[in-house]
Amino acid sequence: MIDLDNTTMYKFERLSTHNITDLAKLFGSVYGHELPADFFPNKYNTAYTGAAYIGFIAYNKERMPISYYGAIPTLLWVDGRVILAAQFADAMTHPKYRDAGLFTQLAKKTCELCKTEGIKVAFGFPNQNSYPGLLSKLHCYTNGGMDRFMIPVKKVIPFEKIVRKYVFLTPWYLKYKNWVLKKYIKPQQGVVSSALTDNYDGVWRDDNYLRYKAYSSTQVIELGGVPLWIKLRNGLQIGDIAKLTGSFDNTINALEKIARRLGVTEIHFHVSPQTQLHNLFANKYKALPSFPVIFKDLGGDIPTDRIKFTFADIDIF
Numbered sequence: 001m002i003d004l005d006n007t008t009m010y011k012f013e014r015l016s017t018h019n020i021t022d023l024a025k026l027f028g029s030v031y032g033h034e035l036p037a038d039f040f041p042n043k044y045n046t047a048y049t050g051a052a053y054i055g056f057i058a059y060n061k062e063r064m065p066i067s068y069y070g071a072i073p074t075l076l077w078v079d080g081r082v083i084l085a086a087q088f089a090d091a092m093t094h095p096k097y098r099d100a101g102l103f104t105q106l107a108k109k110t111c112e113l114c115k116t117e118g119i120k121v122a123f124g125f126p127n128q129n130s131y132p133g134l135l136s137k138l139h140c141y142t143n144g145g146m147d148r149f150m151i152p153v154k155k156v157i158p159f160e161k162i163v164r165k166y167v168f169l170t171p172w173y174l175k176y177k178n179w180v181l182k183k184y185i186k187p188q189q190g191v192v193s194s195a196l197t198d199n200y201d202g203v204w205r206d207d208n209y210l211r212y213k214a215y216s217s218t219q220v221i222e223l224g225g226v227p228l229w230i231k232l233r234n235g236l237q238i239g240d241i242a243k244l245t246g247s248f249d250n251t252i253n254a255l256e257k258i259a260r261r262l263g264v265t266e267i268h269f270h271v272s273p274q275t276q277l278h279n280l281f282a283n284k285y286k287a288l289p290s291f292p293v294i295f296k297d298l299g300g301d302i303p304t305d306r307i308k309f310t311f312a313d314i315d316i317f
Contacts, residue, residue, distance in 0.1 A: 015055040022065040030092045042215035048208040049073040051117040056106045067093040069106035075204040088124030089315045120300025125291035140294040148290035149281040151267040159263025184221035191229045191242035195308035203313045223254040235266040239312030272308035
């Protein structure tokens with residue numbers, strides 16, 4: 001699918017297997033560092049849902065990728081059934097083209113493509129730059145946001161921060177991390193949504209979803225019979241906690257001990273209010289405003305007031 005804007009002469013192409021490598025080029029121009037070559041191809045290969053490669057790239061006259069807006073098809077459990085939805089994901093524009101109005105044009109085209117592909121509702125967790133535009137120009141709406149909990153890890157040598165500064169130490173640290181986690185790691189890709197076990201609506205994390213999510217470097221560990229889906233990046237990130245039995249304090253204390261051995265100074269968790277995990281964390285730690293949650297109705301008339309998320313549901317986990 002190729003469109004040409006007659007005013008700006010920018011060419012818009014739907015994301016596909018033929019041009020997806022251009023996302024890595026654009027990412028490098030925007031953020032100044034590279035991602036693994038297979039990152040975007042794996043992230044946007046959502047064929048398990050019946051829809052894939054939802055997004056548009058804008059090119060200039062020299063066919064340089066200058067802007068992108070995309071959505072990731074996913075399945076939601078809503079009101080007792082599984083529906084096809086999509087998560088607004090990567091939005092990036094080359095620094096030289098940030099005043100060209102490309103964000104809004106690409107976002108609208110992506111929403112129209114979602115409708116064509118049978119996607120009933122889109123949702124997202126925008127940053128402060130894109131949030132106002134999504135509400136005013138794309139007519140998204142919000143029914144609240146997520147909260148973040150930060151657990152400080154005391155008396156620790158900050159290996160993880162040191163490795164981020166001196167990247168040549170990364171291979172050593174990865175080996176050390178795997179050694180520390182060896183007896184805790186479970187041979188599974190992720191965990192079921194704690195929101196669903198709380199009888200809320202949320203992301204349908206079946207086996208297909210969990211295999212797809214392997215594009216991101218995450219692990220499941222088990223502490224005292226409790227599976228935790230984690231990611232080690234800018235601290236220890238908790239994606240979700242499944243089958244929480246026994247003492248919450250004992251689980252968190254055990255996780256703090258592991259974080260201390262890994263040289264991590266902070267543990268982070270993002271979760272929707274009213275859920276069991278939110279209540280447990282809020283009884284012990286301060287809840288801080290985190291990601292706003294926005295929805296875009298795509299003609300499916302899907303109720304969204306009971307949809308809850310954890311950090312594992314966001315594409316950056």
